[in-house]
Amino acid sequence: MTRSLAAWLAGIAGAAALVLLPLALNRYGIYILSLWAVMTIAAIGLNLTLGYAGQISLAQGAFVGIGAYAVAILTTSGFPFVVGLAAALAVSFAVGWLLGYPALRVQHHYLAFVTLAFSTLAYLVFRNEEWLTKGIYGIVGVPRPSVLGIATAKPLPFYYLCLGALAVVSFAVWWLVRSPWGRAFVALRENPVRALSLGVDTRRYTLMAFAIGSALGGVAGAFYAPLVEFVDPTPFTLALSLNLLMMVIVGGAGFFLGPFLGALIAVLLPEWLRFMEGWYLIAYAVFVMVLLVISPTGILGILDRHLTARRTRAASQARAAAKPVLNSEAA
Amino acid sequence: MARVLEVSGLRKHFGGIKAVDGVSFHVEEGEILGLIGPNGCGKSTTFNCILGQLAPTDGEVRLDGRVVTGMRPSELNRLGVSRTFQLLQVFPQLSVRENLILAGQEHKGTMLSRLLGPRDAGLTAAADRMIGFFKMSHLAGEKAGGLSYGQQKLLDAAMAFMAGPRLVLLDEPAGGVNLTMLGDLKDRLQAMNREQGATFVVIEHNMDFVMSLCTRVVVMAEGRVLAEGRPEEVRRNPAVIDAYLGH
Numbered sequence A: 001m002t003r004s005l006a007a008w009l010a011g012i013a014g015a016a017a018l019v020l021l022p023l024a025l026n027r028y029g030i031y032i033l034s035l036w037a038v039m040t041i042a043a044i045g046l047n048l049t050l051g052y053a054g055q056i057s058l059a060q061g062a063f064v065g066i067g068a069y070a071v072a073i074l075t076t077s078g079f080p081f082v083v084g085l086a087a088a089l090a091v092s093f094a095v096g097w098l099l100g101y102p103a104l105r106v107q108h109h110y111l112a113f114v115t116l117a118f119s120t121l122a123y124l125v126f127r128n129e130e131w132l133t134k135g136i137y138g139i140v141g142v143p144r145p146s147v148l149g150i151a152t153a154k155p156l157p158f159y160y161l162c163l164g165a166l167a168v169v170s171f172a173v174w175w176l177v178r179s180p181w182g183r184a185f186v187a188l189r190e191n192p193v194r195a196l197s198l199g200v201d202t203r204r205y206t207l208m209a210f211a212i213g214s215a216l217g218g219v220a221g222a223f224y225a226p227l228v229e230f231v232d233p234t235p236f237t238l239a240l241s242l243n244l245l246m247m248v249i250v251g252g253a254g255f256f257l258g259p260f261l262g263a264l265i266a267v268l269l270p271e272w273l274r275f276m277e278g279w280y281l282i283a284y285a286v287f288v289m290v291l292l293v294i295s296p297t298g299i300l301g302i303l304d305r306h307l308t309a310r311r312t313r314a315a316s317q318a319r320a321a322a323k324p325v326l327n328s329e330a331a
Numbered sequence B: 001m002a003r004v005l006e007v008s009g010l011r012k013h014f015g016g017i018k019a020v021d022g023v024s025f026h027v028e029e030g031e032i033l034g035l036i037g038p039n040g041c042g043k044s045t046t047f048n049c050i051l052g053q054l055a056p057t058d059g060e061v062r063l064d065g066r067v068v069t070g071m072r073p074s075e076l077n078r079l080g081v082s083r084t085f086q087l088l089q090v091f092p093q094l095s096v097r098e099n100l101i102l103a104g105q106e107h108k109g110t111m112l113s114r115l116l117g118p119r120d121a122g123l124t125a126a127a128d129r130m131i132g133f134f135k136m137s138h139l140a141g142e143k144a145g146g147l148s149y150g151q152q153k154l155l156d157a158a159m160a161f162m163a164g165p166r167l168v169l170l171d172e173p174a175g176g177v178n179l180t181m182l183g184d185l186k187d188r189l190q191a192m193n194r195e196q197g198a199t200f201v202v203i204e205h206n207m208d209f210v211m212s213l214c215t216r217v218v219v220m221a222e223g224r225v226l227a228e229g230r231p232e233e234v235r236r237n238p239a240v241i242d243a244y245l246g247h
């Protein structure tokens, strides 16, 4: 009970900080924080596919692109933002579902290659299909929406919009991973053969894991477009997919809070390490390598091991206290 | 008595290896059938072909008279057939209780109710009863990966029983389980057999376990059925002694 109370208090403190912090930040700081919220949404999606269901994907960046283009194309053609958001969600869900089919046949690095190929394909579509995407010139002037009559054109209200989206996504995914679906995803990751023999329709759950994870990539893209107000192909190369993968792994794949932390590091570190100029990427790479040697399960993996060890110690102490007779015999 | 399972002319060839080479047998409702034979004679492969983990090269499997050859394992499971594997198959990162809930959750409700309904799919009480039966109550919240081999083996069996199956195929359930727990496992099988009319097929090398548990035994050797009958008959069969028991 005290543990869940502590978790609640930490959650409330975190949420309060996210609401109050931007009041003390300048325009650029608010932009960075908005970017964090958007990237966290995409990383949460990838964490679902990779961390929970165990299906590697190197295409999450492509789905951010799909979502961004959906919103950019539709809102610059006069449709309201919600229509763009719905389209981003629907298209990336459907494409993610299709991308799940190879995962039914191949796993691990083969699956990585398939999704990598898809990522490249999506980039080529963004760049070459000029009739739709305006190619390398990009789509200029993506408008920021009005929500309930409040314009979000200014940085602060737009940040709160992104934060609201993050809150909704977080709640939905929190619910999902605690539901029987979440358990089935983990079973899929840990032992698909056994899961299948227990009646778990692994095909359907695999496709769902891809579709939902990808859809969240699309949602992130839907907010990314009005955040930067200009959409061209360059942000959506393989580098973005790899960056999102890093966020998930550094934070801790399969931990609910992993993407929040991973995205925080990936978005803020370049800012903090600005003084290092070109060396910053090397510093980041060294950090990631050292971290993964110490803890392959990311930062939250370290915390988890620490807590588990403490619980086990407490439990065995309790057992020892309950059975003094047995103990003295053993001694 | 009704035939729950009927296997006819089952073959499974791996390249040149004829792992299963024309196996036919049936399982009657309510019996505990033993499937024995030397290492590598094709027992596990037979299970895998029956349950859809492997596609048989040839032959037919019927469940209640209905052909189910080639059906997917998850569909067969939802028809009330469950199994354990020879090698341990639990979900190490899930707790003991979560392992058992998982084993039951897909048998209730729809995809939608599993998404929006209660997170334990209403199975916590049933899972805890099963845990209690296997004397693992003190381990209910532990991760399955942290259990001893024998405890994981019992959890594995408990998972196969969780959805109240009518036919359970157990591949060497006794391996690595201590004598007391072995007795408990036998009691559990017999109780489920008596009370719920569940039917079992058990692969096992522990002869005492097989002979005291099973009502009928099928003996395999080199991919074929060598003999079949009541335990004491099989025990005396010269061909069986020669191929297997004599060693």
Ligand SMILES: Nc1ncnc2c1ncn2[C@@H]1O[C@H](COP(=O)(O)OP(=O)(O)OP(=O)(O)O)[C@@H](O)[C@H]1O
Pocket: B014, B017, B018, B019, B037, B038, B039, B040, B041, B042, B043, B044, B045, B046, B086
């Ligand atoms: N996937 C496979 N590919 C190739 N050969 C296989 C495969 N699975 C099993 N075999 C072979 O089929 C034969 C039968 O194996 P199986 O596992 O069915 O034996 P078993 O009766 O269960 O033996 P044990 O009592 O040792 O478990 C063996 O010769 C084995 O090497």
Ligand SMILES: [Mg+2]
Pocket: B043, B044, B045, B086, B171
């Ligand atoms: Mg075997």
